Amino acid sequence: MFFLDQIWLIPLLPAFGATLMFFFGKKLQKQTVSAVCVGTVALAFVLSCGAVWQYVHNYSASQPFEKVMYTWLGSDTGHLNYTTHDGYPAEFKAQVGFLLDPLSSIWLLFVTGVGMLIHIYSTGYMAHEGGYYRFFGYLNLFMFSMLTLILANNYAQLFVGWEGVGLCSYLLIGFYFHRKSASDAANKAFIVNRIGDAGFLLGMFTIAWHLGSVRFTDVTTMARSGHFHVGDPVLTAAALLLFVGACGKSAQLPLYVWLPDAMEGPTPVSALIHAATMVTAGVYMVARSNAIFVLAPNAMKTVAIVGALTAIFAASIGLVQNDIKRVLAYSTVSQLGYMFLALGVGAFAAGVFHVFTHAFFKALLFLGAGSVIHALSGEQDMRNMGDLARRTPTTYMTMLIATLAIAGIPLFAGFFSKDEILWQAWHSAEGSPYLWLIGFGTALMTAFYMFRLMFLTFHGQPRMSHEVEHHIHESPKSMTVPLIILAFFSIFSGWLSWPQSLGGNDRLMKFVEPVFANEAHVIQEQGKSALLAAGAKEKEPTSSTEYGLMFLSVAAAVVGGGLAFRSYARADKGYAEPIEATAKPVYTVLYNKWFIDEAYDYVFTGRRRLGKVRLGVLGLGDASTWFDVHVVDGLVNGTGWTTRTLATLSKWWDTWIIDGIGVNGPAILARILSYPFRLFEWGLVQWYALVMVAGLLGFVFYYAYR
């Protein structure tokens, strides 16, 4: 059991690489940096494969492997004791622990696998860029955080990883920090994620307060114990708060705005963090919390509706964007919406399956886009591309496979997972035809914008400048080999879960299903009545419906692709956008991303004014400035004015009343009254003597002659 016992090595290896880059990266040569950073991730991949292999062979799927290293928060000292909502004594305790079950196994495999391929690709893509060691240090740090996140055995440790990937995302979006747009985008991603993180933290504390633990196994056991009834309001609140966190990290409405801007980062980063791995952390967290979500049908409904709306909303924007990476970014948001739709209708396994397949084909699309950008000396605008199929054949072929996969063409990976989601959206107890319809519309749009991207990039007339055209070249081996491997998985990862309706055995979904065992259990035991009461109709899944829906979604993909072919296959300079030609206002709205950024600027950031008034953060700033200037400063100035006035009054009193009447008054009075007597003293001594003599004579005469 070497691999399972040493599971802690998996996140630690990239952490080692990151530390090395942090301290010595600047002094190391590029080859050394590549060797260390790719090496650690490759080794982590090998260890992951070993661990999953040993887990599968030694444990039953419903029995997680858990290894606790030490207690990190809280201990036997009891400092963090509290009483739960129901009055049970509990202790807030978080461990550094590793939990391996089918859910984390799947994430572990594709995160390390795709991560390793993208690391290899980056050695080629970033070869001529400055900050090479910095880039790889961040990437390794990201791998560490992501692996911490998915191997955590409690919410607190998951949150550490959660914040870690957020930080790395920030650092890597702002990798070209000298470009203002990049550092703005990094800030935007970080700040929008903070909103979600606040929700996550509150959700975690609500769980601790309500269930008495943040450890996944305890939480799941408690939630499944039957102690809590379906629709428990506190659990609903906890689930919704966790979902707020997921909305931030996984770019769902209304917090998706950071992800398109995140394309300012280097393309491998977009592939690794903003397509394949980090943005699926929200899906992972919700799937991990399935025991809670199942007990909160309203939260589930919210997840499904938000997911479906995000899917179609982002896809609609993707239809008309011209930046190749932005199309892919909106596509990612849209696909994440699919995943949440699946989670929301209770089809956790289908959602996880889509995460798995999506990781491959979306990483491939981004890396392919990176290869295109590389070939075109940094050009990202599809209006200036075209006719690359002959000149970059490997990129073209691999991207074509990924496009077929994401569009949902049968036999390619995306078909299986997306079809499963659509089917579950239609027939599962929580699903509804409306959700399916939204998903179906999204599938149509997805096919359209993906083939639009392909035709504009690889077909039609070359529209780039001659100088750029002259430099077009296929990417080096370090970049094309990962593309080929990912293309392989973009086909065959879906085959791991070949559906039963098509004669397969749903292998991958069966593998993860035990993690969500309670779903069926709860719905059978108590949930079904609750869900029925909530208005959900019981539907008999019939194979004919399933085949029908399958046919429809394939048809949607073909129609979407066909429309794109008609409009763009022969695109020359100044080609027409079909949406613009038929409905100009719709095009304007979509092209400006539904004006959501502008609306946020009006409402939340306050960068734009509504008339004269600002709202949002800057509005709050204005308001507090006003408060500061008028109320606080007013109070200060008022106090000062009062003091000065009182001092003036007091000075006047002192001068005129105390000094004047009290002190000088008696003196003046004495002076005035004494004035007549002073006149006697005129200063001639002999006059005094004469007066004395006269007085003496007076007395003498008086006594002599009386």
Next chain:
Amino acid sequence: MAPITTIHYLVVAAALFVLGVIGVLTRRNVVIVLMSVELILNAVNLNLVAFSRIWGLHGQVFAIFVITDAAAEAAVGLGILIAFFRNKETVNVDEIDLLKW
């Protein structure tokens, strides 16, 4: 020739006294004023001595006291005068009016 009686002494003493008073009241020079004060004192002494012929030696003893007093007075008065002269360069009594209101 009629014998010299007390009345004679008294007349001389009164004359001396009046001379002294006139001196004190009229002269400007403080030294002369002081000398005039001596005249007044000696007029009194003459009275005392004259009456001691009738009532015994008490008057003479008292006169000696007055002489002593006069000496002391002259000494103090002249001392003050010298100190004053050093400040004001004058010994005129009508210029000595510092304590005037």
